Amino acid sequence: MRLPITILAAFIVAGMAAACSIGTETGPSPVNISGAWRYTALQQAPTQSSISGTLTVTDQAGTTFDGSFDAIEVLPDGSSRRLLGPVHGQTLDASTLDFDVMLDVSRRHVAVIRGDTAAGNWLAESSSVTAAGSFQMVRIK
Numbered sequence: 001m002r003l004p005i006t007i008l009a010a011f012i013v014a015g016m017a018a019a020c021s022i023g024t025e026t027g028p029s030p031v032n033i034s035g036a037w038r039y040t041a042l043q044q045a046p047t048q049s050s051i052s053g054t055l056t057v058t059d060q061a062g063t064t065f066d067g068s069f070d071a072i073e074v075l076p077d078g079s080s081r082r083l084l085g086p087v088h089g090q091t092l093d094a095s096t097l098d099f100d101v102m103l104d105v106s107r108r109h110v111a112v113i114r115g116d117t118a119a120g121n122w123l124a125e126s127s128s129v130t131a132a133g134s135f136q137m138v139r140i141k
Helices: 005-021
Strands: 035-045 049-061 064-074 080-093 096-102 106-114 117-125 130-139
Touching: 035 064, 049 080, 096 117, 106 130
Parallel strands: none
Antiparallel strands: 035 049, 035 130, 049 064, 064 080, 080 096, 096 106, 106 117, 117 130
16 A cells, blocks of 8 residues: 655654654643644545544643544545544644554654644554544634
8 A cells, every 4th residue: 555655755754853853851842732622634545534523632741742532534435433542742842743643553643733723644554554644633712
């Protein structure tokens, strides 16, 4: 299964940036992401689907954060399934997030955050399939 080159390139660049940026600072985060976010995503590979729901950051300490994910995925045949799982990640700097949503497999997300909106790509790999797509989160006020 081949991923679209733009998604693969985005994860290579983000992975290099994350490797260079990861520190051991325990000071304040460069950006506050606590609270609820309206999450929407499109899966482009291996099949198309759409995901919408809420990602909630309940604990942010220094550059790391934890929370929960609750969403509905609409599959190509029109059926849907609920996706629930924990979230763990970090703020790499004042504009970059790197986090995992633990579902059937871990879905790694890398995003650029501007104000109350974050957007980027996600990737999930298992022994049998690689899934990838794009996502956006908007803070719920």
